[in-house]
Amino acid sequence: MNITLLGAGAIGALWAIKLTQQQHKVQLWTRHSETQTTLHFNELTTPITTNSYSFSCNSPDDLAACELLIITVKAFQVTTALTPLLPYLNTDCVVVIMHNGIGTQSQIKQLLPHNPIIYATTSQAAFKPTPTTIQHTGLGQTSLGAINQQAQPLSYIAALFNAALAPTQWQANIYQPLWQKLAINCAINPLTAIHQCTNGDLALPCYQSQLDSICLEVAQVMTAEGFLTTQQQLRHQVDNVIKATANNYSSMNRDIFHHRLTEIDYINGYLVQQAQRHNIDTPINYQLWQAIKHMESLEHA
Ligand code: KPL
DSSP: OEEEEEOOSHHHHHHHHHHHHTTOEEEEEOSSOOSEEEEEEEOSOSSOOEEEEEEEBOOHHHHHTOSEEEEOSOGGGHHHHHGGGGGGOOTTOEEEEEOSSSOOHHHHHHHOSSSOEEEEEEOOEEEEEETTEEEEEEOOOEEEEESSGGGTTOTHHHHHHHHHSSOEEEOSOTHHHHHHHHHHHHHHHHHHHHTTOOGGGGGSGGGHHHHHHHHHHHHHHHHHTTOOOOHHHHHHHHHHHHHHTTTOOOHHHHHHHTTOOOSGGGTHHHHHHHHHHTTOOOHHHHHHHHHHHHHHHHHOO
16 A cells, blocks of 8 residues: 555654555655655564665655555644645545544544544554664554544454554444553553653552552543443553553653653543543542643743
8 A cells, every 4th residue: 555654753663664564655754854764673573683664755746645644643743743734635545543642533533524534552662762763662452443434444454554563453443442541541651751760660559559549530431431441450451561561661751751742631631521521520630630731831831
């Protein structure tokens, strides 16, 4: 397929490279005006094997011929990053959007009233030790699913992702895995950002009661939204991610460390807003949301 990837951060670049390995024609759409870039990829092998991949960039002609647009920018960047591409985009082009958190769906449906729109969430792990090097650090489940009528029949897109990087599954209701991931992000991201610690540090006794309270609040909101779960189930999932990614720094930890804006409004902020609709009190998630907003405001007055 002719694919354009918008947002070649670590996860975006990982998918660009994995799809290129499957012989798809992938171009990158970047913030700069370069027409070509080379990325160096460290495979998830021991010893590490490194291969280099050249990508064409920012070609309006390639964008007009694009059959699949994958957007992997941060939640708060999705609309501003997508808007300049709209004049070139074919209405048949399938759009896949992958970011932490929930809350961009209605804006995207408005911006793209005709295109098939798919949302995705992944537990694959990657980071960029340098701006042009991608290190694949962990395997994990990826889920894709339609959020509009036009995308309902497109489960083959999940098969295409699965061939590039397994396991990937098509979901009848993508909001289920999006909420599961939201729960994990509500627990891990703000605490690791506030305390500037690794994910693994959250296993220390001092964080246990806060993690319990976060999971209880999220479970109450999820249940009200129609996704049956319990505090214990969410706690178990959070503990598994804390263990599996013990040496990693969460994305929000890195955003605060590098004085960047975070996705907090789409994570704990989104949770609190949904809780208010159901008249559920979520004081701990509210406090975490406000604490991160305060840290952001010190850098972005
Ligand atoms: O998604 C993540 C993130 O860092 O944003 C987790 C699952 C917390 C892994 O670090």
